[in-house]
Amino acid sequence: MSKRAIFGLSLLGLMLASLGLYRSRRRLIGRMMGLPPPHYDVAAEWNIRVPMRDGITLATDHYAPKAAGSFPTLLVRSPYGRGPDAGIFGHGFAFIAQRFAERGYHVLFQDTRGRFSSEGEFEPFRHEESDGLATLDWLAHQPWFNGAVGLWGPSYLGYVQWALAVNAPPQLGAIMPYVTGSQLTPALFPDGAVALDLLLKWVYLTELMENKSGRSALEIFRQAMPDNMANTLAPAFQHLPLAEADTIAVGRPIPYYRDWHNHPQLDDPYWQAINHSARLPQVTAPAHFISGWYDLLLRELLADYDALAQAGRSPYLTIGPWFHTHMEGAQTSLREGIIWFDAHLKGDRSQLRYKPVRICIMGANEWREMDTWPPPTQPVRYFLHDQGELSTDNPAKASPDNYRYDPADPTPSVGGPLLTVPCGPVDNRALEARADVLCYTTLPLGKDVEIIGSPRLELYVRSSLPHTDFFGRLCDVHPDGRSINICDGLLRVEPSKGQPQPDGSLRIEIELWPTAQRFLRGHHIRLQVSSGAHPRWNRNLGTGQPIATSAQMLAADQTIYHDSAHPSALVLPVTT
Secondary structure, X not given: OOHHHHHHHHXXXXXXXXXXXXXXXXXXXXXXXXXXXXXOOEEEEEEEEEEOOOOOEEEEEEEEEOOOOOOOEEEEEEOOOOOHHHHHHHHHHHHHHHHHHOOOOXXXXXXXXXXXXXXXXXXXXXXXXXXXXXHHHHHHOOOOOOOOEEEEEEOHHHHHHHHHHOOOOOOEEEEEEEOOOOOOHHHHOHHHOOOHHHHHHHHHHHHHHHOOOOOOHHHHHHHHOHHHHHHHHHHHHHOOOHHHHHHHHHOOOOHHHHHHHOOOOOOOHHHHOOOOHHHHHHOOOOEEEEEEEEOOOHHHHHHHHHHHHHOOOOOEEEEEEEEOOOHHHHHHHHHHHHHXXXXXXXXXXXXXOOOOEEEEEEOOOEEEEEXXXXXXXXXXXXXXXXXXXXXXXXXXXXXXEEXXXXXXXXXXXXXXXXXXXXXXXXXXXXXXXXXXXXXXXXXXXXXXXXXXXXXXXXXXXXXXXXXXXXXXXXXXXXXXXXXXXXEEEEEEEOOOOOEEXXXXXXXXXXXXXXXXXXXXXXXXXXXXXXXXXXXXXXXXXXXXXXXXXXXXXXXXXXXXXXXXXXXXXXXXXXXX
């Protein structure tokens, strides 16, 4: 079954489950998801008005066990809706809230400011700290609150955890950031570029969910399906200038989208006001990070994990072979969430695993537990050679390789860390057949090669333009010829980037995204080199003009050197 079909059926299943059609089978559903048995029926109180410090109120639902006794609370704050009336995501989150509640938790599910039934204006990221703290203040005065609270949620729902956790009161006992980061700006504007696929899809879905046009739930579901969304957004992805692409995507200007493009520098005070990464060391609540090797916020999550580890905390980390909206990842966050909150809010550590880090080794489909991330590895260089060969042998004399990158026909992004399917691991052969993509491939491997960590690409290049991009992608080539992407990375070159060489070439380094992969015996390791992956990163127009407002395009003639004087290499973190 295709990823698109799985995506649709999974969402439909969550909708049906949240409507209560599976009430009599909730134990079976729990077993299928690997959850402990439910202990309680669930009561729900809808649309509670929680006051904020400036007088507005936020709509909140309260799920609770139908039983006497003391239960901890989980707070979930979301811009995507909180119940069956809120469409696809509302159905899914209602389902999750019920699963926590029937296992002994009060669950507060709240619409963030300006979304759905909550008052105020929606300004992404801007009010999450103050509104989260105000909600905790309100919670502390509820007669059923037992003094222990945890935070759960993915993506934006994970960001609001950090916004609250950095200045939280002592009642905060545990958090679970899932596919998220304490700062989301580097994911919106990665590597000096614009994450166009992420920005426009997020704007499109965010506007679609709230359904201000009165469409039926079925029509919203249909328009959110990946193929329909891709067709709708295709003209917006091609539109220049980028600052106006919101109008093409959703039919009107979106103020926050325009504001973001007016502040392209990550060190701008505009962004620093909502960047919580510097304050992470003061977070004392135990944190369990969950992500996937193909998640678009993996780098931000691992940076947060490292910040807590460096501060002397003992964070947990789980990384699977998942992308951002992968249903298995969502199930894992629910299953591990119950274990994590039972351990830290109820004092039941019986199910908590011994080693804090657990990762999936792709290729072998093997899970491995370890004490820390990243584990020790040995850097091994695979040099680029003539005729598209990749080898650990030192390079000899060879002519360079050339290609032309034309932003009018940009090299496309295929699979990888995108917001929606088709994403994750896909067959890259059609991409590799393009004239603007170079491939370097090993001979069939005589033994398994396992890597864990961030591969690095050292390239000696020359471009006809001072402003250009270079993109590298690592693939696992199967014996049947399928070339499956593992990880990749991009460098946006400008006059201050790279190391100029005496002959006029430029030495650059591209850090590929973290991964864990075993290349099996008989497979090939392949490196792709190109100059873009549009619209995952916006296309480099070659002019050096401001990204948001430029529309002129220049083609770049690119040269890749690989000889003894220019030892271009793929550096793999091979396990020891």
